Amino acid sequence: MLQPKIRRLLGDIVGTDNLLWRRSELIPYKYDASLMTGEPDAVVFPSSTEEVSKIVYLCVDEKIHFAPRGSGTNLSGGSVLVQGGIIIELSRMNRILEVNIPDEYAVVESGVFNLDLQEELAKHGYEYAPDPASQKVATMGGTIAENSGGPHGVKCGVTTNHVLGMRVVLANSDVIDCGGPTESAPSYDIRGVLIGSEGTLGIVTEVTVRIRRKPEAVKTMLVVYDTIESAGASVSAVVAAGIIPATLEMMDRPIIHCVEESYQCGYPLDAEAVLIIELDGLRDDLDEQARRVEEICRENGARDVRIAADDAERDRLWAGRRGAFGAVARICLNYLVMDGTVPRTKLPEVLRKVGEVAEKYKLKAGNVFHAGDGNLHPLFFITEGTEDELCRVHAAGAEILKTCLAVGGTISGEHGIGVEKIDAMRLQFSEEDLQMMRSVKKAFDPYLMCNPGKVLPEPR
16 A cells, blocks of 8 residues: 555656556556566556656655556566556657658657557658567557567567667666667667666666668468468478568467457468468569469478458458457457467477477467567467466466477567566576676666566575
8 A cells, every 4th residue: 555645746746647546546557468467556657757767766765666567468477566566657658759761760758659650650651670469559668678579570670679779767766868869879788788678677768769661562471281380391491491571470270260250361260370471672572582482381281372462451461460369368268378489490399399288288279479580479278267277377388488498499589577487587597697687687776676576586
């Protein structure tokens, strides 16, 4: 329970209309998109970097935990306060401050939705490459916290490859600028340390991103398979042939059925898997690329290859992929989504393992993921919500992470560690590794007030 004095001081900073503290008002903020929960003591809605700094100063002075939050779409519990405290809700800091076409950068506040930025840039024939599937509600600050990727990650990289600079409120309330509109800056790469730190080192309030001109032409292909292993084999074969698609996404039968019932995208219901492969570049080059991709896919077991005839058909295909996680609500109460990354050549092996693990724990599962960069998203469906089922779901998820590590992968690609994967950090890192990371955390957050209980397990 927040003390009346703290409520008054927070109200002085942001205004009483921008402060939530009653239990009924706080219920939505107990959750994010993961299975984790944590009840905050208050939620404040600042409208400027200065207000964020004042809130952080108050929290540190009063020894109150705090954490930033955007839309709460985090999939590993990173945006819930597991130890109580104040959520600093950045959704009202949602202005696009500058679009500079000659120098190819944009400046936005952290509460701007990815899709809103894309739509503004499209007016100028430009785009921002990272495009998470949740882009309608994913805020720029959240994508920086998780170092998000998206379908275009296979060709364009993830968030860290496109952020030029940031304004950050550190965990002691100081405001710093790291980087800027130019391609490089002297001194330590503080920007690189903060991207992917899951809001545990500071709060990003403003970001400068690299933008690029939209490609001249795009060709979108739906490739249909009778086995998920054949689809996985095609992924590495396409890239090994020297072709880097703009996107290379995969869905299996359970996801295909959910999506088709929701969006009527034209996915074949008798397929075991489909790939959405998109090529972009110069118009004269795409026909030959598409012919070669089709040839490789058929060599690896594709039974059908369809090319979207127009933008409307292309949009239908992508509506299914971007809406896949929501469509799963048709068949289950909830789900646990894993986020391991593996070498592309290991996809068939790991996809088989997902099926075996689901069978072992008597669970239903589906796969929808960024196949081009090996970023798996197996979903284990929760149909009953019993304690026994939840235990089996978490055990299955842990086994998948171990499998990813065993084949040379990692325990996260873009959904972060948060609360959910803290124990798994010891699977990938030694105690010495973790202690080095704790020293970085301590340097940025000496009082350990900023989004505590996330990412790093306690020392042994």
